[in-house]
Amino acid sequence: MDMLVFGLGSYSEEHALHFVILELTKKDKIVEALSIIRRVKNSGVEASRGALSAIAEGFCRKKDFNDMLNFLEEWRHIPEVSVCNKIAASLWANLGTQAAWLFVQKMEILGFIPDSITFGTFICQSCREGRLRDAFIYLSECFSRSVEPKPYAYNALISGVFKEGLYRHAKYVFDDVVERGLIPDLSTFRILLAGYCKHRKFDEIEQVLSDMNNYSVNSLAPVECALSKALMFLGLDYLGVKVKRDNDVGLPKAEFFDSVGNGLYLETDSEKYETLLDEILDTGMVPDFDSAIITECKHGNIESALELKDEVIQWGRKSL
Numbered sequence: 001m002d003m004l005v006f007g008l009g010s011y012s013e014e015h016a017l018h019f020v021i022l023e024l025t026k027k028d029k030i031v032e033a034l035s036i037i038r039r040v041k042n043s044g045v046e047a048s049r050g051a052l053s054a055i056a057e058g059f060c061r062k063k064d065f066n067d068m069l070n071f072l073e074e075w076r077h078i079p080e081v082s083v084c085n086k087i088a089a090s091l092w093a094n095l096g097t098q099a100a101w102l103f104v105q106k107m108e109i110l111g112f113i114p115d116s117i118t119f120g121t122f123i124c125q126s127c128r129e130g131r132l133r134d135a136f137i138y139l140s141e142c143f144s145r146s147v148e149p150k151p152y153a154y155n156a157l158i159s160g161v162f163k164e165g166l167y168r169h170a171k172y173v174f175d176d177v178v179e180r181g182l183i184p185d186l187s188t189f190r191i192l193l194a195g196y197c198k199h200r201k202f203d204e205i206e207q208v209l210s211d212m213n214n215y216s217v218n219s220l221a222p223v224e225c226a227l228s229k230a231l232m233f234l235g236l237d238y239l240g241v242k243v244k245r246d247n248d249v250g251l252p253k254a255e256f257f258d259s260v261g262n263g264l265y266l267e268t269d270s271e272k273y274e275t276l277l278d279e280i281l282d283t284g285m286v287p288d289f290d291s292a293i294i295t296e297c298k299h300g301n302i303e304s305a306l307e308l309k310d311e312v313i314q315w316g317r318k319s320l
Helices: 002-006 013-026 030-041 049-061 065-075 081-095 097-109 116-128 132-144 151-163 168-179 186-198 202-214 226-234 270-283 289-298 302-314
Strands: 242-245 263-267
Touching: 013 030, 013 049, 030 049, 049 065, 049 081, 065 081, 065 097, 081 097, 081 116, 081 302, 097 116, 116 132, 116 151, 116 302, 132 151, 151 168, 151 186, 151 270, 168 186, 186 202, 186 226, 186 270, 202 226, 226 270, 289 302
Parallel strands: none
Antiparallel strands: 242 263
16 A cells, blocks of 8 residues: 555556556455555545456456446446456356346446457357347347347357257258358358258258358268268268168157158167267357367468457457
8 A cells, every 4th residue: 555655666656556456356355456446546546447347357256246246336437348258258157148148238337338259158158058049139139239240159049949959940040141241160060960960851961061062161072872971071970870761560760751751760879879969069059269260370360360369268268
């Protein structure tokens, strides 16, 4: 405190305060930091925005979310968007998306403007929580606010509709991606193929493989069977899956039917088949930032790689 009263060497009182608050928050001494800024405020020394944001993040790390919100309201301060996104990520990771969104709405009153990363994280996490309806509500919020959704948000939605058994809607989501000029990536096609394989929709698999050719994604050797090609792309060809006609007059084995009504089933380890496809769909709900960063670096796009690394931090995760 004496350093703040008399200044810290050649530093002004504001710089000294900023330095002290940052050091305290790094050590999670949030109460002490808050006490200091309240005391010096009476002396006419204002805490910097960075210092206030550091205290808010400190409350968040300690999971004192109500205290964090009370602090922001008391000081009428809202951190920059990237910090708010980190806070939002901590909120939904600990409280779930529905409770977290209530906090976000209160932060909006203070001036927070959610961006594509904010909504992207809520869409992905809602899909992981099985709250598909909420995920589409967040997507609708994007449109109403003229915020362009992130491509990985669409991937999560496609995974979500497959997990909920709403496979017919996967095409509508994919069509929206194309109509908005977004480029489907490898993850998009992996999710589509896994979903249609899971639901035995082999006509749709042929269409996805055709779309992959149009986007120059498919580099596999020609294979007559669409299912075999899809499983090869997914790395599941080792399962040796075969389509069989159900000729059994006893207990029917048919899982699906072809265009002329023949009952068909898959000859494979069904439990393993389903488990592996579900794993692909679950993975599709979380963006693979590490692979994206490596790809950008390989192409010499260092600026794009750094932007992705910053986005990882806003997700509350550690990057490469």
